């Protein structure tokens with residue numbers, strides 16, 4: 022039987038994307054906490070993931086990194102592909118949303134707004150208001166793009182949870198706690214509704230609570 026060990030801090034957006042899948046699939050795995058403020062750049066961890074990012078999944082001694090690759094692998098091996106639509110166009114839309122999250126949404130929402138609004142003040146620093154202001158337009162653009170692809174009935178691609186939901190949920194968990202959330206989400210009402218429902222799932226509370 023395959024042994025799975027997930028390296029990464031449970032507060033990480035991307036570690037959560039993987040854990041949402043693992044928990045929903047009921048898979049057996051160990052979580053090894055790797056902090057993102059130093060531990061991730063120690064030589065032992067860089068030997069597993071040269072970019073020093075979390076998560077990394079140890080599959081029987083093979084170190085797999087990049088969340089998209091990890092979740093595609095897990096979807097096939099522990100979930101019988103149930104988190105990916107069988108219809109090619111729906112599957113492409115799922116991947117399109119995931120790519121938009123990675124390429125266009127994560128930076129303005131998490132790296133700029135969440136870090137500046139939630140993390141910097143919690144460490145005694147002062148929010149860079151210019152950085153927050155500049156992030157609103159790209160965050161809104163990415164959110165509107167996802168809104169135009171997703172059906173949100175009730176999940177992003179339809180009646181079943183997919184890898185796209187796992188990718189987007191952890192971003193919303195943090196972003197929803199910022200004042201900019203309402204401003205941005207006023208442009209994406211379907212997604213706001215999706216979030217209101219999905220944030221109540223026991224799975225989301227367990228992994229991201």
Ligand SMILES: N[C@@H](CCC(=O)N[C@@H](CS)C(=O)NCC(=O)O)C(=O)O
Nearest residue numbers: 033034035057074075076087088089
């Ligand atoms: N492309 C990577 C991104 C992972 C990522 O950015 N992880 C963040 C935590 S959510 C991290 O490791 N940050 C530490 C750093 O950038 O030094 C993936 O998809 O797994």
